[in-house]
Amino acid sequence: xxxxxxxxxxxxxxxxxxxxxxxxxxxxxxxxxxxxxxxxxxxxxxxxxxxxxxxxxxxxxxxxxxxxxxxxxxxxxxxxxxxxxxxxxxxxxxxxxxxxxxxxxxxxxxxxxxxxxxxxxxxxxxxxxxxxxxxxxxxxxxxxxxxxxxxxxxxxxxxxxxxxxxxxxxxxxxxxxxxxxxxxxxx
Numbered sequence: 206x207x208x209x210x211x212x213x214x215x216x217x218x219x220x221x222x223x224x225x226x227x228x229x230x231x232x233x234x235x236x237x238x239x240x241x242x243x244x245x246x247x248x249x250x251x252x253x254x255x256x257x258x259x260x261x262x263x264x265x266x267x268x269x270x271x272x273x274x275x276x277x278x279x280x281x282x283x284x285x286x287x288x289x290x291x292x293x294x295x296x297x298x299x300x301x302x303x304x305x306x307x308x309x310x311x312x313x314x315x316x317x318x319x320x321x322x323x324x325x326x327x328x329x330x331x332x333x334x335x336x337x338x339x340x341x342x343x344x345x346x347x348x349x350x351x352x353x354x355x356x357x358x359x360x361x362x363x364x365x366x367x368x369x370x371x372x373x374x375x376x377x378x379x380x381x382x383x384x385x386x387x388x389x390x391x392x
Contacts, residue, residue, distance in 0.1 A: 210349060210354050210355055211342070211345045211346055211349050211354075211355070211363065213342070213363060213366055213367060213370070216338050216339070216341070216342040216367060216370065217370045219338045220335050220338050220370055220371065220374040221374070223331045223334040223335050223338070223374065223378075224331065224374060224377050224378060224381070226331060226334075227327055227328060227331040227378060227381055228381060229242075229245070230327045231324060231327065231381065231385045232245065233245050233246045234320055234323060234324055234327075234385065234389065239266045239268070239269055239270060239271055239272045239307075239309045240266065240272075241264045241265065241266050241272065243272065243294065243309075244258050244259075244264050244272065244274070244289065244292075244294075244307075245257070245258075245259070246292065247288050247289055247292045247294075248288060249261055249281065249284050249285050249288040250284050250287075250288070251278075251281050251284055258274070258285065258288065258289075261276060261277060261278065261281050261285060262274050262275050262276035262277055262281075262285060262304075263275045263277075270308060270309050271306055271307060271308050271309060272306075272307040272309065273304060273305070273306055273307070274289075274298070274304060274305040274307065275303065275304045276303055276304060276305070279303050282300060282303060282305070285298075285305060286298050286300055286305060289305070289307060295310070295316065296308075296309070296310075312389075317389050317390055320389045321386045321389050321390060324382060324385045324386060324389065325382065325386075328378050328379070328381070328382040331378050332375055332378055335371060335374045335375060335378070336371065338371075339367055339368070339370075339371040342364075342367045343364055343367060346360050346363050346364055346367070347360065
């Protein structure tokens with residue numbers, strides 16, 4: 206069995222995936238204005254299981270300070286209302302027939318700081334994921350060199366390239382965090 210040469214693009218793709226995951230997590234963090242992504246993390250008890258909110262209704266943003274949720278099954282209105290209240294977002298939906306209006310209250314300074322800390326935790330988790338990809342890539346390169354699939358010089362060159370990918374990815378995480386913190390702290 207011949208050892209195969211590692212492909213660096215798969216590691217870069219996994220680092221890019223960590224960054225896109227971070228952006229998805231950031232979209233669920235509340236800033237001063239309404240966003241449909243704010244309710245993406247809300248899970249609803251429906252039909253005997255827990256499902257994401259967007260599978261039982263449509264979420265829209267009719268105005269900057271409110272979100273509208275149109276629920277497709279009338280029997281789930283109470284479950285959706287309860288799920289939004291208990292999601293830890295500080296939101297209190299108002300039932301309006303088969304839909305919910307979710308007014309977005311202005312954020313207090315203390316809540317803004319808490320959200321900035323949460324954003325920092327999300328960023329740190331993704332940095333750890335990126336570093337884990339780097340470690341795995343370096344381990345694969347060492348194994349490939351040991352199995353004579355690549356030369357020692359190729360291994361060093363590829364490790365340098367992996368480190369460059371890692372540095373770029375972490376820089377992009379830091380930039381995304383800085384942007385999100387500015388967005389959160391903006392009054």
